[in-house]
Amino acid sequence: MGRQEYTLAGGLHGGEHGMIKMAQLELRLDNSDMGGLSTILHPEIRSPVWFIHDTVEGGVGFAHSIYENFEAVAQRTMERIEDCDCGRPVGCPACLMSSQCGNQNEPLHRQAAVSLLQAALEQVEK
Template structure:
């Protein structure tokens, strides 16, 4: 079982500690409950599932069913469905 509030994320086009575009994913509860560890172990399958979910969504530019999040600190702006697919494709190839 997992609620969307159990996990958090932060993405940036450049992070000074990594020197590259970076996505941080973290447990949403202080001390964690192990969700990010489980996600790390299943990362390839999760990327495949996300790619399939977004690619098969019938919307044109992104919707709450595929790429929008009610937790997004930027109010889902900018948002790019094709960009999400491209990002996942590059993650798979990395």
């Protein structure tokens, strides 16, 4: 994986983790109720994307409530990641890392995650 790819993938992956973490606080959800997936190029959408989904079979509406509260959750997520005291480029368990991650928390990129959330919010605000 090249450096640019790593940064993009790390930003997406970090944004995915960050949103799930924040959703637990905002919407009082349990960590194990949601899973995520991120990819730098989705074959159908043809763009970088991350998904957040319910882990309960058939879904119980958690991911849907994130979708409905996207602006609030994304805004808070961005601030939390940006303001985290860890100062580490790859983040820490408080901001980006997740014990539920199926990929050993790799790759993660804190600044890219902030930039991607910012860009997503700008799209929403238009």
